[in-house]
Amino acid sequence: MPETAEKTEEKKDQQNGSEAGDAKTQAKTAEFSEAAATDSDGTAGGSIDILLDVDIAVTVAIGQTEIPVRKLLQLRPGSVLKLDKSIDEPVDLFLKDTRFATGDIVVVDDQFAVRIKQILGLGNSASK
Secondary structure, X not given: OHHHHHHHHHHXXXXXXXXXXXXXXXXXXXXXXXXXXOOOOOOOOOOOHHHOOOOOOEEEEOOOOOOOHHHHHOOOOOOOOOOXXXXXXXXXXXXXXXXXXXXXEEEEOOEEEEEEEEEOOOOOOOOO
8 A cells, every 4th residue: 555655646746746847937949950951953942943933913003092881882883983093194013012013004905904114113112
């Protein structure tokens, strides 16, 4: 029976130790191995060739407007929303939420198209 009492005491000590450990968490320094350098043959790292054939969505904004929800709910086929730009102003081209260019709306083969007027630099790109 004394062995059973000792085991019970060990379990209590372990439980008390884990409770104390929960109260104070010790931080340890992580050690990482150095990453191996790769060759410049396009197999890893520096090559962006893999991105050159990726499609990316371009959004063309011809204008915008704000209307109350009440008016929005009243819209039907044939309703007209007046936008904030005149017909002579250039449209804005966006990649995600970043404006990267301006252009003019044109028609090509009975479809709308955009003729690029200006590519904006980082200082000129205004997010909307």
